[in-house]
Amino acid sequence: MIETNEVEYWAALGYLDKVQESIATGCNVNARGESGYTALHAAVVxxxxxxxxxLLEFGAAPSAQLESGETPADLARLTDNKEIIEMLS
Structure with missing residues (x-):
């Protein structure tokens, strides 16, 4: 089983209210799970x-790189989600 941090977990699942709660309780938006993803990587993918x-409003680092070197913007281009690409530009 892969361990993850709370904010990354909720971001991956798309639970906006849980991400907000995690941030309000002091979770680090730039923390990485065992996979190497930050919450921003998880939300983007x-x-x-x-x-x-x-996450960007609360200081998530758009320049954070995975071990492979990919940033959230790189992942956004792979999904071709224009709204997210624009946010990360």
Whole structure:
């Protein structure tokens, strides 16, 4: 089983209210799960635009790289989600 951090978990699943709660309780929006993903990577790859916006507002690092070197913007281009690509530009 892969361990994850709370905000990354909720971001991946698309639960905006849970992401907001996690941030309100002090979760680090730039923490990484065992997979190496930050919450921003998880929200981008799952195309949760509202969560991407929220994470950016609370200081998520758009330049964070996976071990492979991919940033959230790189992942957004793979999904071709224009709204998310624009947010990360």
């Amino acid at each position: 799952n195309e949760h635009a509202a969560i991407v916006r929220l």
